[in-house]
Amino acid sequence: MAIDASTTPAAVSSGALAKAATPTAAKSPNQMWKAITPIAVAVVLALLPVPTGLPQHAWYFFSIFVGVIVGLVLEPLPGAAIALSGLTLVALFPRFVLFSPEQLSQPGFRAPSAALNWALSGYSNPTVWLIFGAFILALGYERTGLGERIALILVKRMGKNTLLLGYGVTLADTILAPFIPSPTARSGGIIYPIVSDLAQVYESKPNDPSAPGRVLSHVGSYRNHMCNKFAVSHRCFIQSARRGVG
């Protein structure tokens, strides 16, 4: 059975987490290099002369930011651990990294608490919660078996070829695009749960690099943006025209 309640939690663990748990990878030279590079990039950038017109603290912030991005690409640790460490580093030294001297000299300005407010602001972002909701919806599809059922029906109809399934997913998202203006709600809440179960019907488990499901995830992610255009462009144009020109 593709979706087995007893094996699901293990299968669900994220790629990053599983990678970190691999004991053999811990001390190889490759891994050392991966861990050092992001820090080295950040330090070297920070030591370079500040470009003209940019305040010192902004340059330091940018250095940390680039270090985090390099870390996210190389993944010496899971992405969440890297992003959280970078964030904490900034929150720890807000006087040098986050705030300008003018801000700091304002009477009553408390850098530590202001920095913490900034650091946690991402967690009150609606998008973060919408994405969380999409994952929980996917969990519901998985636990009830509804996702598997829908996936099986889809595979029965077009499952002879995974490319055809990719087109099926693309079409579904395109059709929904004009009706659900939020791409996250559409692609995350409606399409993703089905795509996720679709991959498992092919007995493709997350974190298995040779998984047939990857083409589906992939298509799911990439096609999404094309549809956004249809839904978003018009609104966006009016907004920006108002902001920029008017």
Added chain:
Amino acid sequence: MDWFRTSVTAIIPLLILIPLLSYWLYPPEVKHSTEVSKWVAQKLEKIGRLSRRELILAAIVVLSLVLWVGGSAFVSATTVALIAISLMLITRVVTWNDITEDKRAWTTFAWLGALIALCDGLNRVGFVKWFADGIAPHMKDFSPHMAMIILLAIFFVAHYLFASVDAYTTALLPVILLTGAAIPGIPLKEFALLLCMELGIMGIITPFADAASPIYANSGYLPAKDYWRLGTIFGALFLVFFLAVGVPWASLLWEK
């Protein structure tokens, strides 16, 4: 419908090509199987009729769909998601224990919350404005058309530094638009339209480039290294196609 007429030549071909390109650039292990249909039919038989829990979930999904489609005036998309979570918990479609065990959901939550703050910080410390101001003086040496193409390319590539398209729309789009407005000869309406269209294709480049990407990036099917690599390949393809087909087409349309 200006936006539709302008985008159609760049978007429809890409829409058709994307599944095929993904298939070529990131080939699946299982491409087709004749046994699948038979096996699937057996399996469908085995799981039997719709269960009560499935029906409840279906109802919650339909309700969310209705609210997402028609409710944006009085309930935000995120609130709808929270409603769906609550209803799933109340009806015991999922238990709280299930939610605590969902590593993908929590990992993405921790990861994205941190990244959104970090990207916001780049704007807050004035880096973004400095970057955009730095472009303007260099644009004087180019023809208006060339300057427009360069600005469009910069707008696309600079998205590497941003989490979510919304943040980008507020932070960089107005600045780039004003830079364009300062150059005589750039048709402003066309330029604004093209910038907005780019917003739709730039979401692929990083795992946090738009709000749907984190979901697929953290699905476990796309290792980070592959995501960044493919993001760059597809991003480059999209950008080249957009500049080579979309922009000339737009110019053609707007010259009339």
